Amino acid sequence: MELEDQAVRARKDLFARAIAAAPGRLHLAAHSHHLWPDVTFxxxxxxxxxxxxxxxxxxxxxxxxxxxxxxxxxxxxxxxxxxxxxxxxxxxxxxxxxxxxxxxxxxxxxxxxxxxxxxxxxxxxxxxxxxxxxxxxxxxxxxxxxxxxxxxxxxxxxxxxxxxxxxxxxxxxxxxxxxxxxxxxxxxxxxxxxxxxxxxxxxxxxxxxxxxxxxxxxxxxxxxxxxxxxxxxxxxxxxxxxxxxxxxxxxxxxxxxxxxxxxxxxxxxxxxxxxxxxxxxxxxxxxxxxAAEGLTTAAIAAHVGALQASLLARIAGGEAGRLAEAVPINPPRAGPQARFLALRHPRALAWKQALMEKDVVVDVRDDVLRIGLSIYHDADDIAGFCEAARALD
Structure with missing residues (x-):
């Protein structure tokens, strides 16, 4: 699925306070601590x-x-x-x-x-x-x-x-x-x-x-x-x-x-x-x-699914460096899909720490690197992540 065909566009505008609070941060851990939308303030x-x-x-x-x-x-x-x-x-x-x-x-x-x-x-x-x-x-x-x-x-x-x-x-x-x-x-x-x-x-x-x-x-x-x-x-x-x-x-x-x-x-x-x-x-x-924005669970899942497919394709194509060595545990499939990608590799923890030093937020469970996407992510965020990941050793 091309990113232009997503059911809904990215809605960074709904999270302006959280994004502005750390403008250099690339937060890819929406599955862990989801950024709070402005209405929650x-x-x-x-x-x-x-x-x-x-x-x-x-x-x-x-x-x-x-x-x-x-x-x-x-x-x-x-x-x-x-x-x-x-x-x-x-x-x-x-x-x-x-x-x-x-x-x-x-x-x-x-x-x-x-x-x-x-x-x-x-x-x-x-x-x-x-x-x-x-x-x-x-x-x-x-x-x-x-x-x-x-x-x-x-x-x-x-x-x-x-x-x-x-x-x-x-x-x-x-x-x-x-x-x-x-x-x-x-x-x-x-x-x-x-x-x-x-x-x-x-x-x-x-x-x-x-x-x-x-x-x-x-x-x-x-x-x-x-x-x-x-x-x-x-x-x-x-x-x-x-x-x-x-x-x-x-x-x-x-x-x-x-x-x-x-x-x-x-x-x-x-x-x-x-x-x-x-x-x-x-x-x-x-x-x-x-509800007011029409952001149903299915619509957000479609948006995230397109981003996940794009990210995995970039990783497989070598655009994210050594992440291509990791094994995707839950690649996109027909039917319900988790809102995060799980990549297994012995260096998962080291990679997570290296990315955090670049203010790219992901997380890890044992040897599994988790990348969580949401409605506040877009194609530029995927590109930014791949650029940061290319430097991983």
Whole structure:
């Protein structure tokens, strides 16, 4: 695909503040810390102004207006039947802790992979050490991964199945992840899909699965909202009484034993306690901007896909120096595509450090160099990256 045929043009104008803040920087890590659009600056200032003007009553707006707007945006993006199945938290780690606490069996029998993000990987390893869970891990690479994982899920006796839609290290897309919904039951197993590298990166429709599958993601990456706005879609009837619970989970229509601890019937049963609402202000502002500009997930994916194809062609043609020696793990293909390229090479870390010295921002996971593109990139950025890469040794 020629860059001139992209579905949408690059929109650097929407990120003028972030680009002007470091004019010499070439930021190619949108998959890691996405640059914040200008509207999020105004949203951050609005959160401060509300706190100053409303003081204690700021929560009337934060919880009565901003929070429901954030729920609605997440539900619309995922085609969820109701925004009331969405609950927000400061980070996904908090949500996973609360979710696991809602499973009564000990140890919890967990099926996952060796390719999950640190918020789950580290905690799961520690839970296993402490005897809190029995952990079964399936290798996440290899052409037969989907078949192996689905076979293990169907054959095993698990309480929790946790797996990524798009793997954070390799950018490989688990196309058959939604097949796991057939196994999900309120009594177990629960299927939890980590959608952090899929939300607003890969078009995702949960309308037919919302009653069976958990989905966790957040605003830090492709939702362009920064930290403090992670969320969980929780199917009704699953995990009614988390053991790890905060006082916000008792606001609303409660159910529970007489004289005992009550929980709301909707997803707010997973809520914690007092939090900084500014992340939700930014989440709403960024989401509304994308809608107003017609920047759908599919449109941005088409833009990024064209840039990725151009970059890989330049690398293969020798225009990026020694990067031609790297092995592309997730080259463009038919179907959903990660919003970053993953290139494997023993010198990945050294190359990342050398590029950082030139103010070219990419990142690395083990021996994998990751290059993340977004709507604020264009053909000149691809050319600039290749020029910087030619000097790598």
């Amino acid at each position: 105004d949203a951050q200032m609005e959160a401060w102004a509300d706190a100053a003007a409303l003081a204690d009553r700021k929560w009337d707006k934060a919880l009565g207006q901003v929070y429901p707007a954030a729920q609605a945006l997440a539900a619309e993006e995922l085609s969820l039947p109701s925004p009331e199945t969405v609950v927000f938290a400061p980070n996904t780690h908090t949500l996973l802790m609360v979710l696991k606490s809602a499973i009564a069996r000990r140890p919890v029998r967990v099926l996952s992979t060796d390719g999950e993000f640190h918020s789950f990987r580290r905690q799961a390893a520690r839970w296993a050490e402490a005897g809190e869970i029995e952990l079964t891990l399936i290798p996440s690479e290899g052409p037969d991964f989907a078949a192996r994982f689905l076979a293990a899920a169907r054959a095993g006796d698990f309480d929790l199945i946790f797996v990524s839609h798009v793997f954070f290290k390799t950018g490989l897309v688990f196309d058959h992840v939604w097949d796991l919904a057939e196994l999900s039951r309120p009594e177990g197993p629960w299927v939890v899909v980590d959608g952090y590298h899929g939300f607003r990166a890969v078009p995702t429709d949960l309308s037919a699965l919302a009653d069976r599958v958990f989905y966790v993601a957040g605003g830090y990456k492709y939702a362009m909202a920064g930290e403090g706005a992670a969320f969980l879609h929780a199917p009704p009837g699953f995990g009614g009484r988390p053991a790890l619970t905060g006082w916000y989970a008792e606001f609303g229509d409660l159910e529970g034993p007489p004289g005992g601890v009550g929980y709301t019937r909707d997803a707010s049963r997973f809520l914690g306690a007092t939090f900084d609402p500014s992340g939700l202000y930014r989440f709403v502002a960024a989401g509304r901007m994308l």
